[in-house]
Amino acid sequence: MTAGSTATRQLLDELPRSPAVWCSGLRKRYRRHTAVDDVSFTVGRGEVLGLLGPNGAGKTTVIKMLLGLVRPDAGDVLLLGRPARDPRARARVGYLPELFRYQPWLTAAEVMALHVRLAGVTVPDEERRECLATVGLADRAGDRVGGFSKGMQQRLGLAVALVARPELIVLDEPTSALDPIGRADVRDLLLSLKERQVAVLLNSHLIGEVERVCDRVVILDKGKVAASGTLAELLGQRELRLRLDGVGPEAEARLAAEGQLTRAGDDFTVALRDTAAVPDLVADLVGLGVRVHAVEPGRISLEERLLDILRAGSDHR
Amino acid sequence: MNARTVLTIAALTLREAARRKVLRSLAVMTVALLSLSAWGFYRLDAEFGGLTSGEARIASSVVLNLVMFGLSMIAALGTAFLAGPTMAGEMESGTALAILARPIRREAVLLGKWLGLVTFGSVFVALAGLTQLVIVWVTMGYWPPSPVVGLALLAGQTAVLLTVGLLLSTAISPMASGIVAVGLFGATWIAGVVGGLGDALGNESVARVGTVSRMILPTDGLWRGAMSSFQEPNLLSQFTEVRGQPFLSDDELTIPYLAWTAVWVALILGLAALSFRRRDL
Numbered sequence: 001m002t003a004g005s006t007a008t009r010q011l012l013d014e015l016p017r018s019p020a021v022w023c024s025g026l027r028k029r030y031r032r033h034t035a036v037d038d039v040s041f042t043v044g045r046g047e048v049l050g051l052l053g054p055n056g057a058g059k060t061t062v063i064k065m066l067l068g069l070v071r072p073d074a075g076d077v078l079l080l081g082r083p084a085r086d087p088r089a090r091a092r093v094g095y096l097p098e099l100f101r102y103q104p105w106l107t108a109a110e111v112m113a114l115h116v117r118l119a120g121v122t123v124p125d126e127e128r129r130e131c132l133a134t135v136g137l138a139d140r141a142g143d144r145v146g147g148f149s150k151g152m153q154q155r156l157g158l159a160v161a162l163v164a165r166p167e168l169i170v171l172d173e174p175t176s177a178l179d180p181i182g183r184a185d186v187r188d189l190l191l192s193l194k195e196r197q198v199a200v201l202l203n204s205h206l207i208g209e210v211e212r213v214c215d216r217v218v219i220l221d222k223g224k225v226a227a228s229g230t231l232a233e234l235l236g237q238r239e240l241r242l243r244l245d246g247v248g249p250e251a252e253a254r255l256a257a258e259g260q261l262t263r264a265g266d267d268f269t270v271a272l273r274d275t276a277a278v279p280d281l282v283a284d285l286v287g288l289g290v291r292v293h294a295v296e297p298g299r300i301s302l303e304e305r306l307l308d309i310l311r312a313g314s315d316h317r
Numbered sequence: 318m319n320a321r322t323v324l325t326i327a328a329l330t331l332r333e334a335a336r337r338k339v340l341r342s343l344a345v346m347t348v349a350l351l352s353l354s355a356w357g358f359y360r361l362d363a364e365f366g367g368l369t370s371g372e373a374r375i376a377s378s379v380v381l382n383l384v385m386f387g388l389s390m391i392a393a394l395g396t397a398f399l400a401g402p403t404m405a406g407e408m409e410s411g412t413a414l415a416i417l418a419r420p421i422r423r424e425a426v427l428l429g430k431w432l433g434l435v436t437f438g439s440v441f442v443a444l445a446g447l448t449q450l451v452i453v454w455v456t457m458g459y460w461p462p463s464p465v466v467g468l469a470l471l472a473g474q475t476a477v478l479l480t481v482g483l484l485l486s487t488a489i490s491p492m493a494s495g496i497v498a499v500g501l502f503g504a505t506w507i508a509g510v511v512g513g514l515g516d517a518l519g520n521e522s523v524a525r526v527g528t529v530s531r532m533i534l535p536t537d538g539l540w541r542g543a544m545s546s547f548q549e550p551n552l553l554s555q556f557t558e559v560r561g562q563p564f565l566s567d568d569e570l571t572i573p574y575l576a577w578t579a580v581w582v583a584l585i586l587g588l589a590a591l592s593f594r595r596r597d598l
Contacts, residue, residue, distance in 0.1 A: 095418040099411030105336035118419040
């Protein structure tokens with residue numbers, strides 16, 4: 001019996017670990033408005049996934065469906081390998097809601113103790129205090145939450161999300177109430193989580209933040225997945241900015257042959273497929289009588305890419 | 318369902334009750350009512366020293382029930398206004414989000430809240446009620462026939478009302494749920510008084526108003542049972558002219574009625590669990 005179960009355990013251990021989040025075909029309607037429509041994605045173990053999109057794209061609703069706070073009309077969710085219908089799926093999940101509020105009549109330390117108890121784990125006092133220290137609340141542990149500022153409550157929320165030794169952390173707008181220093185702290189925290197192989201699902205408006213820490217990005221628009229992929233996949237495209245004059249139709253055709261061309265007066269931008277083509281392009285342009293003032297290769301930022309995707313989406317409709 | 322979660326939430330609810338302003342207002346109201354009644358009983362004894370023993374017994378029973386009604390009102394108001402904010406308020410403010418994302422069942426949270434509130438209400442009724450009985454005993458020398466049963470029924474009445482409050486708070490806003498619960502409590506009490514009058518006048522259809530309302534919301538039935546345990550026994554058979562009086566009761570509680578009350582509470586709690594479970598946050 002014992003030998004058998006050990007063998008089973010060994011077999012299970014050798015299996016590839018199930019992803020931190022797996023969801024498929026999530027759908028949610030509020031009366032006549034479709035908030036989420038057929039959303040599927042995964043977050044691998046130890047991976048940081050950014051969830052991006054405009055206001056009302058359905059990001060928070062997706063997060064709430066993952067955590068069992070909103071009932072999906074359709075679709076399945078697995079958290080750390082367990083179906084999300086089972087509350088135990090959330091045993092190793094930390095969550096900072098967008099609307100963060102903690103019992104104002106409790107002290108910060110009591111809020112932490114409450115969440116540890118509800119998570120069903122034992123975390124020594126020392127570790128809980130360290131958690132509060134990580135978010136800069138070490139000296140406020142004994143103060144009532146009612147007296148905390150918005151930013152401090154959000155810091156407490158981060159500590160609560162971290163305290164029960166999670167393997168997955170879901171952060172919904174974790175820096176909305178924080179000052180620039182607080183934002184930098186959160187970025188460092190995310191990087192340290194990544195180092196410790198804790199999976200993170202991050203919903204943030206701050207694209208720079210996402211770009212710096214996320215391995216992969218899912219872009220939601222009007223309840224649907226508009227694009228998804230690793231940062232390299234989404235931003236792999238390079239662009240070439242040129243300042244030219246004397247550009248005739250032939251030269252313009254030559255530029256367009258390299259990739260999608262946009263023109264603003266004398267400034268031309270070409271979305272390059274291959275950076276190796278730059279010297280030839282410049283030689284050809286000179287041959288066509290174009291005067292070249294500046295050639296500047298650049299990388300498309302996540303922000304530009306996001307805006308492109310969202311604008312393309314609204315043009316389609 | 319996890320017993321640990323239920324107990325954790327119950328303890329949290331008790332701590333909330335103890336730390337929020339509700340407790341202080343409750344304490345102030347109770348102390349005011351108790352001191353007023355102490356003064357009243359003292360004057361009653363001093364002014365009407367010449368009352369016959371029967372008259373004195375009626376007077377003390379009526380006034381005791383009147384004050385107990387005040388206490389039960391305070392308990393009802395207090396718990397209804399605790400029950401509302403504790404569920405609906407937490408859902409509205411976002412406090413519930415972080416809690417319910419933990420590996421716990423919503424039913425366990427609801428049951429924990431209920432347990433905490435029932436404990437709070439019962440302790441309040443026991444303490445305030447006992448103090449009141451002692452006041453009457455000291456001033457008038459009157460001790461009711463079955464004080465424990467009476468206080469238990471009052472606590473039961475509080476439990477019934479806060480269960481309604483919990484059910485309402487899973488569906489409507491915190492303030493509205495408190496107001497509706499207290500409104501229902503008042504309405505059944507009035508229906509009970511009307512029914513009592515119908516009884517006294519021998520009008521069956523009017524009497525039925527009280528009976529039906531006592532089935533729909535058992536607060537008034539429990540209250541009448543509590544009154545009859547506080548008042549002098551056989552009072553109403555000796556003095557038939559006081560029948561139909563709202564602060565005296567000739568209704569002894571029956572076991573089936575108590576069983577119905579228990580089933581009723583379980584049903585409402587089940588409904589609340591269903592409504593809470595389906596609620597999107």
